[in-house]
Amino acid sequence: MEFILPLLGRFHPLFVHLPIGILLFGILLVFIPSKTNATFLPSIRIAFLVGFIVGLMSAISGFLQYQQEGYTWDTVQIHLILGWITVIFSLGLYFQFRKAQELTQPLKIQSGLIFLFITLTGHFGGNITHGEDYFLEVLPPGLLATFGIETQTVAQFTLDENSWEEALFYDGAIQPILNYNCSSCHNPRNLKGELDLSTIKGLMKGGENGEILKVGNLKESALYARLILPHEDEEHMPPAEKRQPRKEEVELIKIWIETGASVDKTLAQATVKRTSVQAFFRKEENPFFPITDLKPVSSDTLSILRGKGFFVEQISADNSLLRISCLNFPAFSEKDWKSLKEISEHITYLDLSDTKAPESIIDSISGLTHLTTLKLNGIEIEGKGLAKLKDSKNLKLLYLNSTALTLENLTQLDGHPSLEKVYIFKTPASGQEKRDFSFHLETGDFLLPKLASDTIVY
């Protein structure tokens, strides 16, 4: 008959709703205005008596659950104490209502108090089952930030490309993977499957079905075996509707188990190959388009520019910098630059190819702080003032195809702090002898050899 107590314990989530409902009903009657101030007294008495009885049942089943199901005192402490206070308090109030002839001020105050206790008990109970951030989780991060609440998110696991070999296999890789993917359900407070994956101790201890790790044996290691079950399998971990670990993460867990599940070896000592971990290397946070805090340009301004003939669009919905092109505006000339001035800070991609842009346009462009890509294909310039482009400290790609430029012009750009590539296909420069610059020069003029096989018909 050992099962009786745990079974009773499991009724706790059912019972708890009864005192909440019944006591609240009683409290409601206390505060409903009535003619004689005593109209509802009999009903209030019954409400508080029944409320007390079901409250007691809840408290007892709750205690059983705490005893039987591996909750720690730390987790249940407040909920448990508040619960018992509510129960005893409701009994006390019941006796007072029995004696009372009418609803007095002290009775009302006490009813208000018990309302507070019920709410708090319920809230802390909810925290245990649903997690403390149950409500916060669904709120937008922006809102949380305005209230000064920090949403603590476990970071995805990364490794340093240069020193990954020295990282400990368990502490430096496996644990972070588990923290990111599993710990939300398998931690000391939320022991799903009675399994704690937030420490190596918990992992070694296993869950309700015993050990989850058998060194060198993947099939018997639930830690891995459950991850590779088909998604629709009930035992698949994490549950199918939750975020799934990356393939590479599962793979690394596999390697860890295969290579002896060591706790003190480094990745190198466990002979992990670079290919197995390269997916985790921190990507250099160096996006092509700069991140700024510029406000988006108003849609009115954009419409005006579009009306003039420009193609104007934000780089992306989350980046207010603009891509501008004169694809449908071949008549663009010096005077049209004026209309771009107002938004010059926002320009990050500028295509003036095949327009009537004059030499002096370079002067204007050199002031564009966020410019990354500049296309001046096919415009008539001599390239005397190219050096000014050194002021565009974000410029990475420069297109000068089909212009009259020579390598002499381009030497002005040598040493540009950010320039990566310059395209000079179909210019006098592409025929000149190659020189080394701080940027890559693409001269083009590719040819494909004539091969015998080009003409053989089988």
Add this chain to the structure above:
Amino acid sequence: MNQLERLLKEFGEQKLQNRTRRHFLMDCVSKVGGLAMAPLLFACDPVVRAQSQALNLSGRDLNPLAPLPPPFAPKAKSIIYLHMAGAPSQLELFDYKPELLKYDGKPCPESLLEGRQFAFIRGVPNLLGPQAKFAQHGESGAWVSDYLPHFSSVVDEVAFLKAVHTDQFNHGPAQLFMQTGSPRLGRPSIGSWVTYGLGTENQNLPGFVVLTSGGKTPDAGKSVWGSGFLPSVYQGVQCRSKGDPVLYLKDPDGMTRDMKKSVIEAINSTNEESFKDFGDPEILARINQYEMAYRMQIEVPEVMNINDEPKAIHELYGTNPGEESFANNCLLARKLVEKGVRFVQLYDWGWDTHGTSKEESIDLGLRNKCREIDRPITALLLDLKQRGLLEETLVVWGGEFGRTPMQENREGKEQGFKGRDHHGEAFTMWMAGGGIKKGASYGLTDEFGFSGIDERVSVHDIHASILHLMGFNHEKFTYDFQGRPFRLTDVEGELIHSILA
């Protein structure tokens, strides 16, 4: 009464009808009810309506092809998708399997056949060794066969996917799956999704252009570039390299450009009139489309004309103006992308090498097909590169599935020529350009090239990655249809991180 008079009469009656009391009582019952609800339903709020009448409409209301920014910064702004319809043999081109050569002519092990269905293979077929000679190329050491001598020289620009799999083994469904994410009809193609998401950059050209070669269009028909449940403006516009670039775009004889202009002006002014009456943005969209068609009449023939390209370029691509060829289409693809077209889809037909005839044989016909694409594809990559367009253009190459390591034995009989059957379990595709890791190779197949044993990628994974490069999260890029949001990748798809730069 001639056509025009009838139309005018109809128009007049319609206008009158909007004023009569009988019409009001008959037709507007529901609308009177609706009027009462107006303050509740905020969309019908008269204030909101008044605003939209004051032309405070989003660009998309007026022009469904108006450009929109993607959710996050894209790596590529255009795509050229080269689809080899019929499915090229990975075993003759990229997936080098020396072990298969040793078993050439031996019966296929039962374990590979058990529980599997093939399109034509029956009973126990023999294995067929690779017919091509392979070598490693470039710094990346990619294996490419002597069927593609030119392409071998640019492998360092490319990232290979060597264990792609699909669950379709018939051309039609497999092509649909590859292009729309579903083997059944009715879903929008990748190009439609992209144009829907981003609009067109060049106001005078469609956002999604389709070019075909090889004498036939794909088996699945035009649905492979259809817009499915998306509005039909997002479907691919088929252009031709021979004859009129777009059918019915040219004015009929006797219609001058000026006449056309005045016709369109007349239509548009009537349309503007009805817009003033009804305030329906659909009418504005209509006006816009007339204007766009008018502009396209000039611009399309211009970009579709390759005669004026310099000789060196013609030599590079191996183009012959005036014919319908894959080479011409490759050159056109570059021109279109250069002009701001979002998505250029090429289909080349004739890759279905079953071995039933010389043209369909692995050792003869396939070589001819390879010769037709080898130089153009290589030229395309180099030409995009020298113009700097490869920085912002994604190039995708592949078929709808791969081919079996076994020789086809249609109806259990040996074929006159060497051929391979349809095979979806493992085949090769490649991508190059914006956001792709140069010289990468992802995916491993078993020693016969039958199944992927590691780093397999699905069609959805490829779609997810393509959308990612264009600045979309494939899980969030949806369109509501029949009561639920739809995605290109349905409920699957993972980014192929290993080939992303």
